[in-house]
Amino acid sequence: MKIKKFFADSLWKPWDGIIIGVLVLFSLLPLVIFSVYQKTNLAERTQAVLRVDGEEIERFDLAEGQDSYTYTYEDPDGDYNLIEISGERIRVKEASCRDQVCVRRGWIEETGDTIVCLPHKMVIEIV
Known part of the structure; x- marks a missing residue:
């Protein structure tokens, strides 16, 4: 009630x-x-895509437990970027550009993260 x-x-x-x-x-x-x-x-499998001047150059698989290795990208002018892949993360370890912004960016490991090297027109993106 x-x-x-x-x-x-x-x-x-x-x-x-x-x-x-x-x-x-x-x-x-x-x-x-x-x-x-x-x-x-x-x-799903995580990958990092290396693009130079908008053109895809290389894809790197990012997997847990994967051994660390390096990949060197060298353009026709002799400029280079030393890219290190270690497990589920990636970074630019060394670059021949003056500003070194891409090297200071450090490791990236989340989908959508990017590393950009403007002098070499290079972008690394995790997809």
Whole structure:
């Protein structure tokens, strides 16, 4: 009896609680969808793409437990970038450019991270 009296005296109606509950569940739906999406993307193979002047030169697989190795990119002018790949991360270890911004960038390992060397028109991006 008290519940009926509460709904009769207030602005709340019996269906208001159900509607609010459904809206709360729908507000949590993006959280569930994006967490499932991230888990499926992490299962895919991660790669780093080396592009020079917009043209893809090389792809490097980034996998946990992989041995460390280096790759040297040298352009026709004799300029070079020494790229180091170690497990799931990559960096420019050494470069012949004056500003050394690409070397100071350090290791990258997250999807979407980039290393840019403007003097050599080189971009490394993790995809």
